[in-house]
Amino acid sequence: MAYVTPSSAAEAYDVIVVGSGAAGGQAAYTLTMDGARVLMLEAGRNYDPGSETPMFQTPDTAPLRGVATPDKYFGFFDATAGGGWTVPGEPYTNAAAEEGRQFKWYRARMLGGRTNHWGRIALRNGPYDFKPRSRDGLGLDWPISYEDVAPYYDKVEMLVGVYGTNDGLENTPDSPEGCLLPPPKARIGELLARQRGRTLGIPVIPVRRAVLTRPLDHKTLPARLHPGNAKAQRILAEDMQSRAACFWATSCGRGCSIRANYQSTTVHLPPALASGNLDLVVNGMAREVTVGPSGNATGVTYIDKATGREHHAKARVVVLAASACETVRLMLNSRSSQFPNGLGNSSGLLGKYIMDTVGASWGGQIPLLENLPAHNEDGAGGLHVYAPWWLYKEQRAGKLGFARGYHVEFGTGKGMPGGAPYLPDADGRTSFGPRMKEEARRYYGSQVTFTGRGEMIPNADSFCDLDPAVVDKWGVPVLRFHWKWSEHEIRQVAHMQRTFADWIEAMGGTNARRPDPDGTKAILNGGFVIHEVGGAVMGSDAARSVTNSWAQTWDVKNVFIADGAVFASNADKNPTLTIMALAWRTADRILDEMRRGNL
Amino acid sequence: MTPELPPRIDRRLAIKWMLAAGAGALLADRMALGAAAPAPAAARQGYGVDPDLVKAHKPGEYWPLTFTDAERREAAALCDMILPVEGDCPSASALGVQDFIDEWISAPYPMTAADRRPVIEGLAWLEAESRRRFGSGFADSSGAERLALCEEMARAPAEGSEPSAASSFLRRFRDLACGGFYTTPAGMRDLGYVGNVPLAHFDGPPAELVAKLGLAAEVRW
Structure with missing residues (x-):
């Protein structure tokens, strides 16, 4: 089995996986390595x-x-192909026209989806992040806890390769021995940020990113990941040996031809294809999950984009992994006499509680970093260190005015120039000629940018539904977004910017101006951080959630959701690692239930 | 005198544009420029959402360029006032920066289209000013004459007044020229960028630099 066309695909499969990114890649990997026959669309x-x-x-x-x-x-x-903020022929709409009330939807149209270009930041959610409502009365609790997910975080880290350290910080979990790769050395600006951050009480530690700082241990990891499965162990050991370690050049956002970082196309799909159990249809746009008279899903109807023709594939189980909003759209468009409001929507909550990450940036110039001797700062193609959220105590005491935290990422160093260098043009004169070139050398690499990534609390005003009037080029109804930040996010952004300006001053730099204390001026539109999750949240009560704790829809027992749609909260931690951990857990559940004859 | 410029486009490509855009459209565009009101480039197509990322692209491949030969020579001369040859670092014009600026002002995207009129009008002003003062166009004036004009344009506006159109033009043209220059391998080297090479290990900053900045205690986790 391998790449197939709609006409060469088999009549029926064990599982259809819709989507090939972090969620679809992980689900297909886990299922096929354990012998299930999978069709990926x-x-x-x-x-x-x-x-x-x-x-x-x-x-x-x-x-x-x-x-x-x-x-x-x-x-x-x-490495985004075929899309971005707009995808030709596949629009979406916003209910409100004003800035700050909009949701921007970033989509790729390529095998591996957005995993080809992502930042590779791979943070674990902590114990608090699964029970936020129990802690502060806001938002939603997950029906599962950190302990349920932890074994899967371990597995994903071992499979994809994640660098980082164990620092024992609050709600920032350590990983067991053997899960992490050593972190790269910090750049000079990162060291300065660490030293001066300490004066503000901000801890700076190695970030966790899915980049191989050394080759994966192909001798021990396959047996730990696939105990008792000799074939899976052999395939994985071979595949791990064909992934090179980072050679410390070129940005990860371009993708990686030597497979030194995680993208679905370089890590999940090669072994899944090597198992012989994966069939893959590209340019196959899922339109509807079909349901039989028993109320169970029978398969998926999809459009072959090359011909515009519709096809149908059958399977015992359907796994939705199209990305949170695309999965919601597919479910809303899967209307039948049994499910007139969309598949899995008996609670009326399908599309509700869409969350993104709160984002804001602030930058400055640091005289201490001027005129430094030239040295190679490319590093691991992204950031090496970050600051996890550090004010849990103050927040618990109600001192901050917002309920959830953020972490700080920063950019420093003499990276590959992407445009004109920083020139101060002192006194308003436009510098040019040899003097300007001298200034360009002096200031190159002396700028620092801080970026906040914060938790958004799900709210009733941020959701998506089907636009009653607009369809895509195949006639399929498109999503309409509704968006509103709460005071918690707006005050959090103001706190970010104030902190970053203080940090720049602590590093000896000056701010061109102080940040505006009004967070509405700095907060980005929803979706802009491309961490959208929710829309089909998991819960312990069928009346108040779309899936159970296994990401199995309450209404249709053979439909599971592997992507971020099931998130009941969106911690400041970037969602990709959690998506993969949950997808592995869900795939394990499907395998168990198929073995027991329940699916 | 400005150096001999590298070739811009080959004839085959020029013919391709003529066929694609239609000779009439190109002519109309040029006539509009002659009236000092460049046609908006917005109707043209960009490179789309799925271009080939691996092959080397040249200015003019995706959308027709704008400069006349005279404008191109003038732009090259101004580029070299901003980024002259220094030691073994080539000048901006030798690296084709004027063609990047042409590509930029000809592109169909909002942020590039906004630069189209100021650049064309700025070059026209500079050319006329040079002829008025020195009796020759900017590219054919002496180095001292070119420098005198640039120094005037570079001056800070008087206290409380807005920058003149000429000084805004120089600032924007300078930034575009720097963007074109420092993104070439030669420009990167001149700036002090030494990356983009595969390494067996990443050593971080040199120990003496770390010590000099008082950061030796920070390198351990």
């Missing part, structure tokens, strides 16, 4: 990181020196 085109990744290209080989454009929002070399 990917709405985008095939994508080969081996031949399509611009590993060492410099911006002068790209149109417009590679700067961000509406076609390529993260720059020309970013």
